[in-house]
Amino acid sequence: xxxxxxxxxxxxxxxxxxxxxxxxxxxxxxxxxxxxxxxxxxxxxxxxxxxxxxxxxxxxxxxxxxxxxxxxxxxxxxxxxxxxxxxxxxxxxxxxxxxxxxxxxxxxxxxxxxxxxxxxxxxxxxxxxxxxxxxxxxxxxxxxxxxxxxxxxxxxxxxxxxxxxxxxxxxxxxxxxxxxxxxxxxxxxxxxxxxxxxxxxxxxxxxxxxxxxxxxxxxxxxxxxxxxxxxxxxxxxxxxxxxxxx
Amino acid sequence: xxxxxxxxxxxxxxxxxxxxxxxxxxxxxxxxxxxxxxxxxxxxxxxxxxxxxxxxxxxxxxxxxxxxxxxxxxxxxxxxxxxxxxxxxxxxxxxxxxxxxxxxxxxxxxxxxxxxxxxxxxxxxxxxxxxxxxxxxxxxxxxxxxxxxxxxxxxxxxxxxxxxxxxxxxxxxxxxxxxxxxxxxxxxxxxxxxxxxxxxxxxxxxxxxxxxxxxxxxxxxxxxxxxxxxxxxxxxxxxxxxxxxxxxxxxxxxxxxxxxxxxxxxxxxxxxxxxxxxxxxxxxxxxxxxxxxxxxxxxxxxxxxxxxxxxxxxxxxxxxxxxxxxxxxxxxxxxxxxxxxxxxxxxxxxxxxxxxxxxxxxxxxxxxxxxxxxxxxxxxxxxxxxxxxxxxxxxxxxxxxxxxxxxxxxxxxxxxxxxxxxxxxxxxxxxxxxxxxxxxx
Ligand SMILES: Cc1cc2nc3c(=O)[nH]c(=O)nc-3n(C[C@H](O)[C@H](O)[C@H](O)COP(=O)(O)OP(=O)(O)OC[C@H]3O[C@@H](n4cnc5c(N)ncnc54)[C@H](O)[C@@H]3O)c2cc1C
Numbered sequence: 080x081x082x083x084x085x086x087x088x089x090x091x092x093x094x095x096x097x098x099x100x101x102x103x104x105x106x107x108x109x110x111x112x113x114x115x116x117x118x119x120x121x122x123x124x125x126x127x128x129x130x131x132x133x134x135x136x137x138x139x140x141x142x143x144x145x146x147x148x149x150x151x152x153x154x155x156x157x158x159x160x161x162x163x164x165x166x167x168x169x170x171x172x173x174x175x176x177x178x179x180x181x182x183x184x185x186x187x188x189x190x191x192x193x194x195x196x197x198x199x200x201x202x203x204x205x206x207x208x209x210x211x212x213x214x215x216x217x218x219x220x221x222x223x224x225x226x227x228x229x230x231x232x233x234x235x236x237x238x239x240x241x242x243x244x245x246x247x248x249x250x251x252x253x254x255x256x257x258x259x260x261x262x263x264x265x266x267x268x269x270x271x272x273x274x275x276x277x278x279x280x281x282x283x284x285x286x287x288x289x290x291x292x293x294x295x296x297x298x299x300x301x302x303x304x305x306x307x308x309x310x311x312x313x314x315x316x317x318x319x320x321x322x323x324x325x
Numbered sequence: 326x327x328x329x330x331x332x333x334x335x336x337x338x339x340x341x342x343x344x345x346x347x348x349x350x351x352x353x354x355x356x357x358x359x360x361x362x363x364x365x366x367x368x369x370x371x372x373x374x375x376x377x378x379x380x381x382x383x384x385x386x387x388x389x390x391x392x393x394x395x396x397x398x399x400x401x402x403x404x405x406x407x408x409x410x411x412x413x414x415x416x417x418x419x420x421x422x423x424x425x426x427x428x429x430x431x432x433x434x435x436x437x438x439x440x441x442x443x444x445x446x447x448x449x450x451x452x453x454x455x456x457x458x459x460x461x462x463x464x465x466x467x468x469x470x471x472x473x474x475x476x477x478x479x480x481x482x483x484x485x486x487x488x489x490x491x492x493x494x495x496x497x498x499x500x501x502x503x504x505x506x507x508x509x510x511x512x513x514x515x516x517x518x519x520x521x522x523x524x525x526x527x528x529x530x531x532x533x534x535x536x537x538x539x540x541x542x543x544x545x546x547x548x549x550x551x552x553x554x555x556x557x558x559x560x561x562x563x564x565x566x567x568x569x570x571x572x573x574x575x576x577x578x579x580x581x582x583x584x585x586x587x588x589x590x591x592x593x594x595x596x597x598x599x600x601x602x603x604x605x606x607x608x609x610x611x612x613x614x615x616x617x618x619x620x621x622x623x624x625x626x627x628x629x630x631x632x633x634x635x636x637x638x639x640x641x642x643x644x645x646x647x648x649x650x651x652x653x654x655x656x657x658x659x660x661x662x663x664x665x666x667x668x669x670x671x672x673x674x675x676x677x678x679x680x681x682x683x684x685x686x687x688x689x690x691x692x693x694x695x696x697x698x699x700x701x702x703x704x705x706x707x708x709x710x711x712x713x714x715x716x717x718x719x720x721x722x723x724x725x726x727x728x729x730x731x732x733x734x735x736x737x738x739x740x741x742x743x744x745x746x747x748x749x750x751x752x753x754x755x756x757x758x759x760x761x762x763x764x765x766x
Contacts, residue, residue, distance in 0.1 A: 105411075122386050122388070123386065125386070125387075125388055125389065126386035126387045126388070129387040129388065129389050129390040129397075130387050130390070130411050130412075131411075132392070132415075266346065269344065
């Protein structure tokens with residue numbers, strides 16, 4: 080048996096998930112990738128093994144299938160040191176305004192599922208007395224915007240869940256990191272107009288997550304500029320904010 | 326449509342830019358008028374599809390790696406910088422690297438790039454054992470020296486025109502360290518520079534930086550950099566076996582006004598560079614592989630110093646016999662113009678491997694020029710000297726040569742075209758470069 084540290088990435092097929100898995104594997108962690116389509120994750124597992132000579136496992140995980148969560152966690156051969164949830168769904172705001180099913184999927188994918196699964200891991204970590212939980216939330220959760228408040232409100236809920244969990248878990252030796260990546264050039268944002276200086280590439284987020292875990296940071300914005308931008312956006316009076324178009 | 330250009334930012338043209346996420350999607354993306362694009366480090370119009378450009382950098386997975394032999398199978402979008410950072414510390418480097426590490430494996434195969442070791446170790450393609458190629462006809466084939474060998478040798482150096490390289494199997498070079506034992510020789514003129522390069526034939530790496538502002542009896546004065554991989558015992562105490570590679574720090578944030586680069590600033594820069602280098606001349610010392618191989622990579626977006634209109638690189642190779650006279654003539658004309666490159670690079674090449682590979686035994690000279698004034702006419706004149714000497718221009722750097730220059734320089738073109746036709750009878754794969762130089766109109 081090795082005494083290497085291990086991390087599990089929920090939502091391993093996303094660009095940020097791949098980047099995070101690479102960052103941790105590069106740092107010597109054994110990695111498990113979890114996602115809906117395990118076969119599609121196989122090339123990424125092979126990539127990590129070839130590059131970093133670490134153990135890589137694959138697990139089936141569907142964030143909407145909350146009934147499977149207990150079994151998922153108890154079915155892991157060993158409890159990892161770090162669990163990272165990258166799962167999320169941007170959806171289409173306009174459709175979500177009238178299509179309840181779509182709105183529900185967005186809300187469940189960004190809030191309900193990630194919170195429940197990380198909550199379960201938290202219980203196990205607390206029982207063990209150690210572990211790190213990483214939730215990738217969004218700057219969109221810092222204030223609801225006309226253009227994506229369905230997604231944003233779910234991320235807000237997730238951010239609140241993480242901060243509450245952090246407050247409770249820190250007393251039990253468990254650390255919680257909230258990641259707010261801002262604009263990242265990924266599949267999710269392809270075709271969107273991103274503001275160049277505020278946009279980062281996925282590997283930057285992966286490295287930032289690893290860094291936050293090792294340094295025990297609570298909340299990271301990835302690009303420091305976002306902290307300032309969101310501070311301004313959060314402090315605008317509602318009367319002004321509602322007139323702004325964005 | 327998106328405005329797309331190469332590293333020289335000339336020309337800038339409309340092409341639909343697609344980023345497929347799977348090999349099936351690559352197949353669907355390839356319609357008539359498409360070409361693959363790696364990391365966009367070709368200077369001119371090679372990586373721009375006539376209608377559609379298929380970006381490949383999303384394919385960055387390593388499939389397998391054998392830590393004993395250094396054999397690696399990977400997707401074509403993996404960057405050499407990524408390979409160096411990942412496998413360097415494990416004792417393996419690419420056999421051949423160009424002057425920037427931000428090129429993809431696919432782009433390095435398609436241009437059969439040469440490094441400072443071409444004179445003795447050949448080009449990038451020599452270390453590629455096989456490729457997975459999605460042809461213009463819509464088939465996906467494995468090609469190697471034994472299997473589909475025509476497709477293999479046409480793809481190495483074929484500038485993406487045989488199809489899209491999806492994967493490659495290649496060999497990496499075992500190294501003890503990531504340090505280079507470097508020796509700098511200063512040469513007071515072109516004769517001395519060429520002699521020093523000839524004497525450096527037995528060195529693994531050799532290249533000369535020419536001060537192309539120098540004229541008269543100083544014409545061709547240069548610094549010759551020879552290099553060998555340092556063994557474990559040769560690196561400084563306390564230095565790690567593998568140096569850290571920094572990400573490009575300083576970026577050029579905006580296009581500098583073209584005023585910044587003028588005959589005075591260029592001359593001053595060259596003078597300074599030559600003197601600083603000359604002081605290092607003589608005894609050997611050990612340097613990190615990064616500044617040794619990739620001196621320009623430390624400044625991100627340096628192509629912007631040439632201003633918004635972009636710049637042209639002119640890279641020719643002149644066969645050994647008679648090279649001295651032609652190179653002298655070119656350098657003299659460039660020096661007299663005064664607006665030439667910051668730096669010119671001179672090095673020796675050996676025989677190329679691909680049917681359309683640029684290298685041939687002789688000397689290659691690379692020069693940069695900002696796009697302005699009568700530069701196109703001036704370069705046409707230089708081309709006439711190159712053609713008369715039996716030389717040719719490098720397609721990965723080219724944005725402007727004429728069909729006649731190209732056809733004169735590449736006698737194996739007919740064979741290449743026949744293979745291209747057999748792989749792509751309908752003429753699906755077309756780049757701006759192929760429209761300019763290859764395709765019947
Ligand atoms: C600073 C600098 C220094 C350089 N120094 C050198 C040097 O020393 N030696 C040298 O040889 N070159 C040098 N080059 C040129 C560079 O190595 C080549 O242009 C290389 O091809 C760029 O690779 P890329 O991935 O950026 O490809 P791109 O520029 O995107 O494409 C180049 C060509 O490759 C084709 N291509 C790319 N990917 C694929 C694929 N997957 N399948 C099929 N075709 C593909 C494109 O169609 C195009 O024809 C230098 C360039 C720069 C900017």
